Amino acid sequence: xxxxxxxxxxxxxxxxxxxxxxxxxxxxxxxxxxxxxxxxxxxxxxxxxxxxxxxxxxxxxxxxxxxxxxxxxxxxxxxxxxxxxxxxxxxxxxxxxxxxxxxxxxxxxxxxxxxxxxxxxxxxxxxxxxxxxxxxxxxxxxxxxxxxxxxxxxxxxxxxxxxxxxxxxxxxxxxxxxxxxx
Numbered sequence: 001x002x003x004x005x006x007x008x009x010x011x012x013x014x015x016x017x018x019x020x021x022x023x024x025x026x027x028x029x030x031x032x033x034x035x036x037x038x039x040x041x042x043x044x045x046x047x048x049x050x051x052x053x054x055x056x057x058x059x060x061x062x063x064x065x066x067x068x069x070x071x072x073x074x075x076x077x078x079x080x081x082x083x084x085x086x087x088x089x090x091x092x093x094x095x096x097x098x099x100x101x102x103x104x105x106x107x108x109x110x111x112x113x114x115x116x117x118x119x120x121x122x123x124x125x126x127x128x129x130x131x132x133x134x135x136x137x138x139x140x141x142x143x144x145x146x147x148x149x150x151x152x153x154x155x156x157x158x159x160x161x162x163x164x165x166x167x168x169x170x171x172x173x174x175x176x177x178x179x180x181x182x
Contacts, residue, residue, distance in 0.1 A: 001032035002056065009063040012070045020089045033060060132167035134176040135159050
């Protein structure tokens with residue numbers, strides 16, 4: 001994983017475009033860091049292996065911070081300029097974050113157009129949905145939602161409306177998929 005991180009970090013630093021990362025890149029990266037920390041706890045700090053692992057951990061921390069910051073800045077710049085960010089370049093987490101930022105950027109662009117057009121600024125506040133409609137892929141037992149209500153149990157192909165917080169977790173765990181209401 002270190003080599004994959006180094007390659008991604010290097011490419012991101014050398015180019016202006018957001019580089020393609022696998023959808024699960026951050027998940028694998030987090031797992032890698034977790035394993036390093038676990039191994040580090042088991043080693044005697046005076047050993048050569050412990051010192052090498054500490055240096056590797058420091059390098060990984062530096063690269064991860066810079067990689068995420070670079071990608072965030074590039075994505076934000078493109079979104080502000082009204083350019084499209086290629087979805088295949090983004091990880092699943094980045095797609096979700098961009099989806100949350102885009103409405104805000106659009107509101108600022110509308111504000112700018114209104115002012116430059118000599119119109120009184122109008123701000124449309126779009127309410128975030130409190131629930132999300134899901135189709136279940138796997139069977140799961142009943143859960144207590146973020147709103148403290150009981151939901152489920154669910155069988156494959158069941159459809160239900162759940163609080164957004166819970167829905168995102170279930171989607172991330174590949175237990176359910178979002179159903180788009182029209």
